[in-house]
Amino acid sequence: MFKKAVFLLTLLCVPVVLISAHAAHHEGWQCPEGYEGQTLNVFNWSTYIAEDTIPNFEQACGVTVNYDIFESNEAMLAIIRQGNPGYDIIVPSGDTVATMIRDELLIPLDLAMIPNMANVSPDLLDPIYDPGNAYSLPYQWGTIGVGYNTEKLPDGISSWEEVWSHEGPVAWLDDRRSMFGFALLLLGHDPNTADADEIAAARDYLIERSGNVVAIAADDGQVMLERGDVDITIEYNGDILALADECECDTYAYVLPVEGTGLWTDNLAIPVDAPNPALAMVFIDYVLDAQVGADISNYTAYASPNQAAIDQGLIDEEMLMDDSIYPSEETRMNLFTIQESTAEQDELYNNAWDELLIFIGG
């Protein structure tokens, strides 16, 4: 009898311990009931989440998460087009969201299941590429700029002109819409243009300025910079800032060229044929929790769309003050966003980019 009572008492204690363990990890976010034992498959960019984000979610909901990575929107899109192999969460950039909505590759979100949507900065809600956030919610945002080696460029750089005219190896970014966006901006055209002549002019503009280009890097420009393969690389801000952070040195710097550059938003979305869309929406809600979102952004050195996290002081003060992570209103005036891609634009930019590669190589 006594033994049985102890056993029952022990059983009663287990949930208490488990619940308090939850509370220790994230005060605030509670996993809805009924997902224990289920599985979530996440497909995200590399080095793009905090180390404890996934384990904490697994613990909070009692679920298993499989986590795969991709290197570019193109690669991810190609995989989903061939038939979703079983992913519940993907993280496409803005214009890719537009493409995926157009081609019916995303499942609409049930926003009622995502109360933490209220945490998202109003500036980033209702974007042109996804009106009303019917299919996506922002994950991280940032800029594309110039990372450089301060030992090779002791005077620093501040403009695209200095990137084009640098006498030393340079890497461009294998993101054709953004690269054409810079050229179109510098030529005084709309970075989102669908005009064939303007795109051709941008192509020629880039070809003329490609003399120092040794690589068009697929999101690994920071590695080339670190290895000393290049002096300058065009890259997403977080990749360069993380490199500067890791080496704890002053060798690497990131700058937004004065002429203006690109701003991007990556988004959480659910691809068609996702095996567990309900749990995916729970996951989106979890990521948009102020503390969880802050932890992710503090780790990746990208900007958080989570206004609540910023207001509650959960984001690293130093990062928040850094104009290259959270650009000021003034800086943002100079930034363009690639909004969407029609089938015609896809083909025009694709062809122009191929031609650029042929000319640079030949």
Added chain:
Amino acid sequence: MRGERAERQPWQGLWLATPTLFWLLVFFVLPLLLVAVVSFMTRAQDAGGMLPFTLQHYERTLGIFSPILWRSLRIAALTTLLCLMMGYPLAFFISTRRSTVVRSLCLFLVILPFWTNFLIRTYAMRTLLANEGTINGILLDLGLLLQPLRLVDNQFGVLIGMVYGFLPFMVLPIYASVERFDFRYVDAAHDLGANDWRAFWRVVLPLTMPGVLAGSALVFIPSVGAYVTPVLMGGVRGLLIGNLIARQFGGSGNMPLGSAMSVVMMSVVLGIALLYWLIQRFTAIADGR
């Protein structure tokens, strides 16, 4: 009786080949036909193919893409030539060793690189040859250089990487040819007054030509379509046709265009193979063989 048997012979034992035939039909012939059909289609909004049929992708391949096609052929030819110039003497050296142990050891060393993944070996080559890599580091430290040599991120880097990767494919077939070569032919040539050079050109080389041709084909064909080596060793200055084909199969690429490029590339390689074969037949007939 004999006639009957000779007639039956071509198909006798066909079942031995059925698994391979089936495999090739499903995973080679059918996909190839699909590629050929798609190459004539219009690009659909999801980067795939749709009707109507068009020749525009072939126009583009043979027009704007021709510099890259030529470059791929040029680099593949150079790779083959360099492999031949290094591989032939090596194969000759190995197959003329008296001791079987030495021969086996040498062959073992030729095959040894295959024990490591090709991708990893190419990365290793890059580490050696990069601007701040081992070779440049040593030469700079010794004061032999003021500026690092640009050994990668150009066509030279691609060439080094491909010769390194494909050399064994040249050595092995030539070795097999030379090993079967009866060196009493050389004595006979000498007896008839030929010097060493003449004996080599007129006797040894023609008789080992099957190995040379097989080795050249094994090096040339994969070189034309190389993908990994140009990406890692060539950067944007060393892209080959294979890299541009791969791009077309990305999410917003152009699969019909990529298919047309593949078909053109295959046709060119087949054309060259046919030319080889014709030359071989022609010389054989001219020699009265």
